[in-house]
Amino acid sequence: KQEVTQIPAALSVPEGENLVLNCSFTDSAIYNLQWFRQDPGKGLTSLLLIQSSQREQTSGRLNASLDKSSGRSTLYIAASQPGDSATYLCAVTNAGNNRKLIWGLGTSLAVNP
Amino acid sequence: DTEVTQTPKHLVMGMTNKKSLKCEQHMGHRAMYWYKQKAKKPPELMFVYSYEKLSINESVPSRFSPECPNSSLLNLHLHALQPEDSALYLCASSQAGQGTNSQHFGDGTRLSIL
Numbered sequence: 001k002q003e004v005t006q007i008p009a010a011l012s013v014p015e016g017e018n019l020v021l022n023c024s025f026t027d028s029a030i031y032n033l034q035w036f037r038q039d040p041g042k043g044l045t046s047l048l049l050i051q052s053s054q055r056e057q058t059s060g061r062l063n064a065s066l067d068k069s070s071g072r073s074t075l076y077i078a079a080s081q082p083g084d085s086a087t088y089l090c091a092v093t094n095a096g097n098n099r100k101l102i103w104g105l106g107t108s109l110a111v112n113p
Numbered sequence: 114d115t116e117v118t119q120t121p122k123h124l125v126m127g128m129t130n131k132k133s134l135k136c137e138q139h140m141g142h143r144a145m146y147w148y149k150q151k152a153k154k155p156p157e158l159m160f161v162y163s164y165e166k167l168s169i170n171e172s173v174p175s176r177f178s179p180e181c182p183n184s185s186l187l188n189l190h191l192h193a194l195q196p197e198d199s200a201l202y203l204c205a206s207s208q209a210g211q212g213t214n215s216q217h218f219g220d221g222t223r224l225s226i227l
Contacts, residue, residue, distance in 0.1 A: 031214075032214070034215065034216070036218075041201075041223070042220050042221070043117075043119075043203055043218040043219050043220040043221045044156070044203070044205075044218040045218070046215050046216065046217060046218075049215045089155055091155075093214065099144065099146075099161050099163070099168065099169060099214070100158055100161075100169065101156075101158070101216065103156065104155065105154070105155060106155060
């Protein structure tokens with residue numbers, strides 16, 4: 001059974017720092033991996049999606065990497081800003097079932113001015 | 114601004130009431146989803162519609178009844194809910210094929226059961 005773990009559960013950093021959020025999964029037979037952001041009381045915003053055949057994706061200050069064989073992904077945020085404060089969720093879809101997302105519990109990020 | 118629109122944003126209802134949650138998207142997506150999310154937890158999948166047909170029901174109690182009247186709309190009909198059903202209900206949509214299936218979420222309906 002696929003399980004997704006995110007470390008750390010919470011992170012507080014000063015503005016301007018580069019930071020890394022970690023996601024690990026137990027079954028390497030994934031279809032893709034997606035990083036989401038959720039602001040309090042709001043829906044989820046898709047940040048980056050990495051297909052199983054890809055190694056990384058970039059969008060602005062965000063870079064997500066995928067090492068399928070080791071069951072790991074990282075989300076790198078460069079030059080963090082207070083507006084980056086949110087919960088970041090990692091989710092995978094298993095090969096053969098690309099409708100169902102299997103979620104980590106998220107990392108709650110606070111970027112302090 | 115989200116491309117998936119959910120109404121209402123907030124709903125308070127008694128356990129004997131009947132109400133409906135609505136979701137609309139105009140991205141041409143043919144897969145639509147309902148999720149339930151409790152505080153500080155990830156979303157839990159409830160239902161998936163693919164090409165307007167129910168393809169996944171995650172053993173959701175019958176007091177929740179989904180409906181997909183057309184490719185842009187998704188409803189969730191609620192009847193005789195319990196206090197533990199209070200949660201944020203999220204709608205999402207994606208392309209329906211076997212390719213990229215990035216899911217796009219609405220802002221949700223915050224449901225409180227009295």
